[in-house]
Amino acid sequence: MIETLVASNVLLWLVVVVLCVVVLALVRQIGVLHERLGPVGALSLSQGPKVGDEVPRFDLTAIDGRYVKVGGDNEQGRSTLLFFLSPTCPVCKTLLPVLKSSRRTERSWLDVVLVSDGDLDEQKVFVAANDLSELTYIVSADLGISLRIGRLPYVVLLDEHGVIGAQGLVNSREHLESVFEAKERGVASIQQYLEQQGDKVA
Amino acid sequence: MFHDPATLLVLRFALALLFATACVHKLRQFGEFRDTVADYELVPPALVTPAALLVIAIELFVVAALLVSAWVPAGSIVAAAVLSVYAAAIGINLARGRDSIDCGCSGAALRQPISGWLVLRNLLLAGAAWWAGAAVAERALGPWDYALTLVALCALLSLYLATEQLLANAPRSRRLSSAYD
Numbered sequence: 001m002i003e004t005l006v007a008s009n010v011l012l013w014l015v016v017v018v019l020c021v022v023v024l025a026l027v028r029q030i031g032v033l034h035e036r037l038g039p040v041g042a043l044s045l046s047q048g049p050k051v052g053d054e055v056p057r058f059d060l061t062a063i064d065g066r067y068v069k070v071g072g073d074n075e076q077g078r079s080t081l082l083f084f085l086s087p088t089c090p091v092c093k094t095l096l097p098v099l100k101s102s103r104r105t106e107r108s109w110l111d112v113v114l115v116s117d118g119d120l121d122e123q124k125v126f127v128a129a130n131d132l133s134e135l136t137y138i139v140s141a142d143l144g145i146s147l148r149i150g151r152l153p154y155v156v157l158l159d160e161h162g163v164i165g166a167q168g169l170v171n172s173r174e175h176l177e178s179v180f181e182a183k184e185r186g187v188a189s190i191q192q193y194l195e196q197q198g199d200k201v202a
Numbered sequence: 203m204f205h206d207p208a209t210l211l212v213l214r215f216a217l218a219l220l221f222a223t224a225c226v227h228k229l230r231q232f233g234e235f236r237d238t239v240a241d242y243e244l245v246p247p248a249l250v251t252p253a254a255l256l257v258i259a260i261e262l263f264v265v266a267a268l269l270v271s272a273w274v275p276a277g278s279i280v281a282a283a284v285l286s287v288y289a290a291a292i293g294i295n296l297a298r299g300r301d302s303i304d305c306g307c308s309g310a311a312l313r314q315p316i317s318g319w320l321v322l323r324n325l326l327l328a329g330a331a332w333w334a335g336a337a338v339a340e341r342a343l344g345p346w347d348y349a350l351t352l353v354a355l356c357a358l359l360s361l362y363l364a365t366e367q368l369l370a371n372a373p374r375s376r377r378l379s380s381a382y383d
Contacts, residue, residue, distance in 0.1 A: 013353045016353075017357045017360075020360040021360050023360070024360040024361075026364075027368050027371065030371055093237070
């Protein structure tokens with residue numbers, strides 16, 4: 001009797017360990033699938049102005065005193081990327097290096113403007129801590145409200161006429177690049193792109 | 203109440219392993235860990251670095267204490283206290299509505315936002331840490347006990363890693379199912 005119990009216990013432990021490892025392997029695979037299959041595009045939210053809408057003109061002053069015009073025709077024919085962020089948003093912070101490198105690679109046609117709101121002193125500490133002095137950084141609650149920005153970090157790409165070319169919630173480099181891609185292809189968002197692809201297949 | 207030494211041995215080693223991996227993550231990516239501490243917004247900005255160092259020191263002490271038989275009672279109490287503090291820190295930020303900050307549970311490689319599940323998990327671990335310090339029944343340990351400890355550790359480790367991965371997957375699964383609505 002006792003021998004049977006010992007044997008069954010040994011066997012059960014073996015099965016338990018193997019099962020645990022199998023479960024771990026399975027959830028790992030799910031994790032990898034998520035990484036590959038997740039919508040690799042900026043998710044645009046339903047509220048607020050749509051792609052193709054014109055943004056009202058704003059005359060603003062950057063944190064370093066520079067004059068910044070948002071909306072309306074751009075005299076140099078350049079596009080503007082509005083990056084909405086907040087010093088209290090951790091994802092925003094992780095995207096700053098990505099934003100800096102995109103600004104360098106796309107500088108032939110694109111101006112990058114960081115838009116935040118809240119306490120001015122806190123913003124200045126944030127700019128100094130993250131070495132953002134070379135970027136245009138404006139603090140304006142009105143701009144965010146007029147574009148109905150609900151979640152951060154959010155980007156809005158304005159073309160040379162102040163019309164929204166692409167927009168969306170960005171969490172990674174791929175998301176940010178998808179916004180440039182969307183503007184280039186004239187697709188409003190990843191959702192629209194997926195729908196069009198779906199139509200083609202159907 | 204006295205507990206079987208083999209059970210407590212498993213608990214001790216499992217917790218020591220948990221704290222050791224946590225320490226390694228925090229030391230290897232100290233910058234990220236400091237940012238995580240700052241994101242919790244529980245200590246003033248000037249004290250973030252000392253607080254981060256203190257956390258690492260306490261965790262190292264727990265690892266050492268759990269491995270040395272004579273120190274186990276102290277190690278178990280400190281471990282339970284630290285895990286309860288983590289649970290409280292997550293709970294406070296959830297109550298503040300700051301539910302998108304990184305938990306910092308398993309290093310920067312596996313980011314996972316804080317959630318109620320993590321509070322529960324930490325409280326369960328705190329309970330286990332408390333249990334590890336319970337009075338031991340007198341019994342000589344044989345080779346089978348050590349074999350049992352080893353396989354039980356393997357099982358617990360993979361289950362813990364699986365839970366971590368599931369918690370990290372959860373927000374992505376939610377996003378995936380809502381993105382096409």
